[in-house]
Amino acid sequence: MDNSHSLKRVVVTGYGAITPLGGNAHQSWDAIMAYQTGYRYMDRRAGGIKSRFFGLIDDELYLKFLPAGIRRRLPRFAHLALIAAREAMEMAFGNTSLAQYHAELDRGAIIGTGWGGLDETVCNHDKYRSSGLGSTFGCFYSMPSIATAACSQLWALRGYQNTPAAACATGTIAIGDAFDAIRHGRATMMLAGGAESLRTDTAVWNIDVLSALTREEQDITKASCPFSLERNGFVLSEGAAVLCLEDREIALARGATLLGEITGYGNFSDAVDFTVPAGDKLARVKTIRTALSQAGLSAGEIDYINAHGTSTQLNDRNETESIKLALGEKAYSVPVSSTKGYSGHLIAAAGSFESIICLQALHHQIMPATHHLKQPDPACDLDFISEGHRPASLKHTLNLSFGFGGANAALVISKGAL
Numbered sequence: 001m002d003n004s005h006s007l008k009r010v011v012v013t014g015y016g017a018i019t020p021l022g023g024n025a026h027q028s029w030d031a032i033m034a035y036q037t038g039y040r041y042m043d044r045r046a047g048g049i050k051s052r053f054f055g056l057i058d059d060e061l062y063l064k065f066l067p068a069g070i071r072r073r074l075p076r077f078a079h080l081a082l083i084a085a086r087e088a089m090e091m092a093f094g095n096t097s098l099a100q101y102h103a104e105l106d107r108g109a110i111i112g113t114g115w116g117g118l119d120e121t122v123c124n125h126d127k128y129r130s131s132g133l134g135s136t137f138g139c140f141y142s143m144p145s146i147a148t149a150a151c152s153q154l155w156a157l158r159g160y161q162n163t164p165a166a167a168c169a170t171g172t173i174a175i176g177d178a179f180d181a182i183r184h185g186r187a188t189m190m191l192a193g194g195a196e197s198l199r200t201d202t203a204v205w206n207i208d209v210l211s212a213l214t215r216e217e218q219d220i221t222k223a224s225c226p227f228s229l230e231r232n233g234f235v236l237s238e239g240a241a242v243l244c245l246e247d248r249e250i251a252l253a254r255g256a257t258l259l260g261e262i263t264g265y266g267n268f269s270d271a272v273d274f275t276v277p278a279g280d281k282l283a284r285v286k287t288i289r290t291a292l293s294q295a296g297l298s299a300g301e302i303d304y305i306n307a308h309g310t311s312t313q314l315n316d317r318n319e320t321e322s323i324k325l326a327l328g329e330k331a332y333s334v335p336v337s338s339t340k341g342y343s344g345h346l347i348a349a350a351g352s353f354e355s356i357i358c359l360q361a362l363h364h365q366i367m368p369a370t371h372h373l374k375q376p377d378p379a380c381d382l383d384f385i386s387e388g389h390r391p392a393s394l395k396h397t398l399n400l401s402f403g404f405g406g407a408n409a410a411l412v413i414s415k416g417a418l
Contacts, residue, residue: 309338
């Protein structure tokens with residue numbers, strides 16, 4: 001490729017998701033519009049787990065589109081990633097030939113995960129310890145890049161490849177990295193997103209013991225209630241969400257439907273603590289301002305913010321203050337919501353799923369409400385859309401993701417003049 005040209009515009013031409021809310025992206029959006037929750041009560045005291053609400057995908061996964069040689073080597077998180085990626089590819093290309101518009105070495109994949117195939121690795125370890133023989137695919141189960149590799153093989157994506165592992169900010173970072181690759185001419189098409197599946201007692205206990213998961217024991221409306229005075233932790237969910245990004249000129253030339261445009265990206269680190277957000281909020285503020293600056297937007301031009309909004313005491317207050325510091329007085333006039341009250345926390349897939357929410361909000365011209373926000377925390381004093389979904393004229397949205405380890409990422413996703 002010729003990398004000497006000016007910066008490229010990057011558009012979204014497809015997306016896919018599988019979450020506890022639905023088997024595809026549109027089902028998940030419809031569930032949110034119907035104020036449904038994707039998680040349920042589960043008593044896991046036998047495993048030493050205190051949390052009582054979890055978001056699981058109960059339906060059998062449809063995997064017949066995967067060749068057996070790939071399918072059998074993949075842990076569950078990667079199966080979910082491939083299902084989401086297939087939806088994104090079908091939406092983007094349908095019957096159009098991928099090779100006709102994007103050379104093999106110009107198309108790539110970035111599928112991130114926080115904990116990868118931890119469930120399968122633990123089970124394989126137990127099997128090995130008890131019998132002296134584990135699965136011959138054990139190496140692949142514990143390979144964080146296995147979903148990226150599988151996408152690359154399935155669609156011959158022989159260009160730029162990466163696998164970010166940045167906990168809850170992973171999906172947003174994957175999209176931002178892909179945006180940068182196309183923007184700077186290192187690729188013309190990228191699959192980007194995240195996937196997570198943590199179902200075993202060991203994997204869940206690892207997070208539960210940190211007191212990060214919700215401690216609500218009965219009332220589902222208090223299990224995940226971002227920015228509420230009653231919040232006490234997040235609901236752990238599984239799922240995957242993947243976007244197809246393309247060079248705008250190529251997408252237009254092939255007659256693709258442009259679903260939105262990535263116009264700005266920011267990524268800065270707290271570098272303070274593994275779980276506690278930095279009190280000075282410098283990195284979060286810089287992350288937001290960098291995304292806006294790259295998009296060429298002022299604070300007043302953002303129409304909607306999809307917040308990280310985990311329903312934890314520390315994050316929600318810190319995030320509220322970070323938005324106010326980044327946007328100044330304009331922060332009070334920008335509607336904000338968290339959609340984790342519907343989906344639970346998809347960990348590595350959270351940012352990419354919430355990017356899809358931003359795209360759907362732009363398409364439908366409606367902002368989803370913050371679910372279960374009945375008693376707002378006075379310290380969380382922005383417009384968190386508590387009264388119900390709100391119609392609006394939307395051109396520019398901001399998606400925020402913050403993760404364990406101090407990872408902070410933001411994307412500006414625009415409707416613009418496509």
